[in-house]
Amino acid sequence: MTQPPDSPDLAQVHLPPDAERRLHRMRAGEGTQLFTSDLSVNEFLLVREAGFRPVGLVLGSSVYHVGLQMARWGRNMEMDRLTQAMYHARELAMTRMEAEAHELGADGIVGVRLEIDFKEFGNDLAEFVAIGTAVVADEPPPTGNTWRNNRGLPFTSDLSGQDFWTLVQAGYAPLGMVMGTCVYHIAHRGPFAALATAGTNVEIEQYTEALYDARELAMSRMQAEAEALSAEGIVGVQLLSLPHRWGGHTTEFFAIGTAVRPLREDHVIATPQLVLPLTDGRW
């Protein structure tokens, strides 16, 4: 994990003046109790039910120019410069979002979406956006102290409102989103190698190795981030292969999940019962 274990000072993060003014007004209340959230209605209601109050939509964005790196045509290798770029840009967006939440005095951010958007400006330019809803807890956690994580940052979670509610009900609290990324170049096979296996059922070890390696790297980096937060575990992990725009052989392997800690000893949930919904799979 490239992120330093010591936490960034969120008060020092520069936000656009517009955002600062807006957040300041929101914090001051300015005679209004109007809050913004991008949760769906059900999520919003469940988050309230879980004992949290949405205080505002928070957003961090960074337009990033991803540098160039040449890969050896016939070699499996990590493209470390690209990996670094993906890490750094996401971190910039996340930190800005956290800074906005800090400004609002939030305990955490739920429903975080981390998006990468390649703009019309050019192939090597991408916008990294982190959007979520900042929440304040009605009460401190049963363990005492604070809902914030061990780095003093508001907790972040990419879980939906429903999952968040379930998690809190079952006696867990999110600590932070953890991620690991690895941009990997998978070697091309030479014409002779391709010819030798033509028409046969064989494992292509070179490819297996590359894909294995890349995913392991991404997952172990995510694991390291969770360890840095002294998490008990990670939930909702997704392992994605994002081809982006680097051609067929260079792919980003991205692992992301929410690190959690226990709030109490027992984690009992209601006994499952059968429910037949009358909707088309919509809850």
Added chain:
Amino acid sequence: MSDEPVEEDLRGLPPAAVDRVRHQRASGVRGSLLTAAGAAAIRSVGLEPVGEVFGCVVLTLGWAGGGCGYGYGWNRAMGGGARWTGGIPGTVGGGIAGGTSSGTRMAPPGWQAGYLGGGPIGGWRTPVVVSGDMGSSRFAWARPYAEAVSRAWADAHDRMLTEARALGADGVLGIRRSLTRVAGGGHEYAGLATAVRFTDPTLRRPAQAAPWAATLTPEDCAAAASAGFLPAGVATGYSLALKHEDWQLKQQRGAWNNTEVDGLTELLAAARGDARRTLTLQARRLARAGELVVTSSSLHTGERPCGEEKDMTAEALFVGTVLVPHPAPPARRGRALTVLPLTPPTAAARRRRP
């Protein structure tokens, strides 16, 4: 098409819409865009459909003039940048950093301080301008465009509400907004929704009041109503941000190494910031207190020629529904029923994927 005078409450609608509303009033047949589940959901909170309503505006959009003029030796014209110290009101980023003559970079407020300057040679940076404040800058030519777009959304919405009001509805829900390119260069801004009214006559809207509106789905409205919230209206925040491609931007885009592109980050942040500001202002006009649920947000970027160089544009659009406490919340049957589905992730969970 009849020549009879148009009723007071139907003014402003096209003849076809007037005919349809009259017909609907007379026949009493009530259409709706609801699914069976949606219809059941809203009935459970004391709402019934009155009819589907529609409103649209077709516009041709053009940019009057073009280019901001920064492309032609603006550096000389603005030399020293004295008048720009501290930034143009409303511009983000605090104006142009010091002219090349002084060789020093003016310290702009907050936002830029954390970034690398381009150094003495590349030290100049063009400002980012948002549509809220374009009048005071060189981008004044883009203002009519920005205003036309926000007005189009507002007009389409108002026409839809006029239809709803004429049908005697208390509100409209499940609004679907669309922007379609029409052959011949026009853009159609449209809204389509189901008008509903309360079954309880005491909750009906007073004759002068406008119906409420919601971009939420009927199911969401029902969930909100059963939890004691009612939509108050729809807020729309639109903003256009512009920036002339400056030296720093070109340099950062052309670099070989990894770097954040400050100018573009700033441009997109400014567009979003301004759109969110407008959104909040509109929401506050609808209700002093409540919850603003953002139902959609989008950002489009583009480039426009400006002399030999380029202007970068970003358009941000945020749409949300304001929820306010229900005047007479339907009796709640205890707390929300706790159901943990054992099915694969819900749509809401899938929506949140990176």
